[in-house]
Amino acid sequence: MENLTLDETKYTPLIELDAAKGVIALTGKSYPENTFEFYKPMMEWMAEYFRTVAKDVTVINLEIIYFNSSSSKLFFDFFDLLDEVKDDHKLDINWIYDEENENAEEAGEDFIEDFEDLPIKLIVKEE
Amino acid sequence: MMDVSKLQAILENDGIVFLSYGGFLTQSLIVGMTEALEKETETAAINMKTANNIYTIFIELSQNMMTYSLSPEEGEQRSDANGLILVGKQQDDSYYLLSQNVMGLEGKEKLEKKLQGILETDLAGIKKLYREARRSGKDTHSKGGGIGFYEIAKRCQSIEFDFKPLNNDKFTFKFKANI
Numbered sequence: 001m002e003n004l005t006l007d008e009t010k011y012t013p014l015i016e017l018d019a020a021k022g023v024i025a026l027t028g029k030s031y032p033e034n035t036f037e038f039y040k041p042m043m044e045w046m047a048e049y050f051r052t053v054a055k056d057v058t059v060i061n062l063e064i065i066y067f068n069s070s071s072s073k074l075f076f077d078f079f080d081l082l083d084e085v086k087d088d089h090k091l092d093i094n095w096i097y098d099e100e101n102e103n104a105e106e107a108g109e110d111f112i113e114d115f116e117d118l119p120i121k122l123i124v125k126e127e
Numbered sequence: 128m129m130d131v132s133k134l135q136a137i138l139e140n141d142g143i144v145f146l147s148y149g150g151f152l153t154q155s156l157i158v159g160m161t162e163a164l165e166k167e168t169e170t171a172a173i174n175m176k177t178a179n180n181i182y183t184i185f186i187e188l189s190q191n192m193m194t195y196s197l198s199p200e201e202g203e204q205r206s207d208a209n210g211l212i213l214v215g216k217q218q219d220d221s222y223y224l225l226s227q228n229v230m231g232l233e234g235k236e237k238l239e240k241k242l243q244g245i246l247e248t249d250l251a252g253i254k255k256l257y258r259e260a261r262r263s264g265k266d267t268h269s270k271g272g273g274i275g276f277y278e279i280a281k282r283c284q285s286i287e288f289d290f291k292p293l294n295n296d297k298f299t300f301k302f303k304a305n306i
Binding site for chain 1: 154157158161162174175176179180182183186187190193254258261262274275277278282
C-alpha cells in the first residue's frame with residue numbers, strides 16, 4: 001500500500017500516512033472550506049489500511065493547533081473509524097498540544113470522553 | 128468625499144479595531160485575515176488561549192458568512208456584499224468580534240431559536256449541546272452546520288444578537304461575541 005503525504009498549508013495540517021511504519025500523523029491547523037472533501041483521501045486511506053496491511057501497532061499522532069467546527073465533526077468521524085477497528089488492531093493514539101493551548105487540551109479531553117474505549121493519551125508537547 | 132472622521136470616531140469610541148472587512152468573502156481572504164490576526168495577537172502578546180479563541184470565532188463567523196452568501200437556497204445566487212466582520216478591543220481591554228450579514232426568513236428562525244437557547248444555557252450545558260450535536264450530525268453536515276455557534280459560545284464570555292427586518296422576508300443579522 002502506498003503512503004500518503006499532504007503538505008501543510010496555512011489552513012490544513014501536514015498529513016503523513018505511512019503504511020510501512022504504521023503511522024498516521026496530522027500536524028497543524030485545520031479550517032478548510034470543504035472539510036469532508038479535503039479529508040476524504042485520508043479517510044479512505046485509513047479504511048483501506050486497516051482492512052489490508054495494518055501493522056501490529058498503529059501509532060496515531062494528532063497535533064491540531066486550532067480547527068473549525070466542520071473539522072471538529074471530521075475528527076469525530078476519524079475517531080469513530082478508529083473505534084470500529086479497535087478490537088482487531090492495537091492502537092496507540094496521542095493527542096498532542098502545547099501547554100498553553102487550553103482549548104486544544106479541552107478538545108482532546110472531549111474526544112476521550114466521547115470515545116472512552118479508545119486509548120487516547122493527552123501529551124504535552126516538548127519544547 | 129467620504130467622511131473618514133466618522134469612521135475615526137467609531138474606532139476611537141469602541142477601542143482598538145484589529146481588523147474589519149466588509150464585502151464578499153472567500154476562503155483565501157479568510158486565510159489571509161486569520162494570518163493577520165495571528166500577527167497582531169503575537170505583537171500584542173495576547174495569551175494563547177485568548178488568541179486561539181479570537182481565531183476560532185473569526186473563522187466560524189466568516190466561514191458561516193461565506194457559506195451562506197454562496198447558498199442558492201433562496202432561489203438566487205445571492206452575493207452578500209452587505210457582510211461585515213470586525214475584531215476589536217474594548218476599553219476594558221477585553222476583545223470582541225462582530226459580524227453582520229443578510230439572512231432569509233427560514234435561516235433567521237432556525238438561528239434565532241438556537242441563539243436564544245444558547246442565551247438560556249450555562250457553559251456546561253453549551254458544551255453538552257455541542258458534543259450531542261457533533262455526535263448526532265455524523266456525515267450529514269459537510270459544512271459543520273449546527274455546531275459552529277456552540278463552538279463560539281464555548282469560547283466567549285457572552286453573545287449578543289439582533290435580527291432587523293429588511294424587505295422580502297430578509298433580515299440583517301448582527302452578532303457580537305465578547306471574549
